[in-house]
Amino acid sequence: MLTSGSPAPQMVLEDTAGQTVRLSDYQGKHAVLLYFLRSTSCPVCNWHVRGLAKSGEELAAADVHVLLAVPEDLETAAAWKAKHRIPFTVLTGRSGTPHEMIGLSRKIFGSMQQSGGILIDSQGIVRHAHGATMPTNGLDRKGITAALVSLRAPGPIE
Structure with a gap:
């Protein structure tokens, strides 16, 4: 699983229209959840x-583009x-699952798919990463909110 502060993964995915989507496509433009x-x-x-759909306007106002894998x-x-x-872009993997690309599958008696989320800032840095075997814990709203607040915080005074 990714960690906060690491570069965004170089994922190449496909949307439901069959178009190629790269996380790097958003770099310099928007933060991505x-x-x-x-x-x-x-x-x-x-x-x-x-x-997430109910929070769509808030996320858009914070310049966060939501993607679902x-x-x-x-x-x-x-x-x-x-x-x-679904109002968001939905993504699948071209070979393997998007989950496998970032380490979100757990081996227990075979394989168990995990859920989770990553928040990547507009510069391509992971600001929040969370994974969970139990889907009730898959979307860490408090962690995402804290990461969003830190993105808006002013830098140090020079």
């Missing part, structure tokens, strides 16, 4: 997405986005 759902069928993860294939992700009218 990337939420990793355990699966599109996880009711708790869907609850977190609804909460799902472990399923492109067709499943597109159907889920349409069915639930």
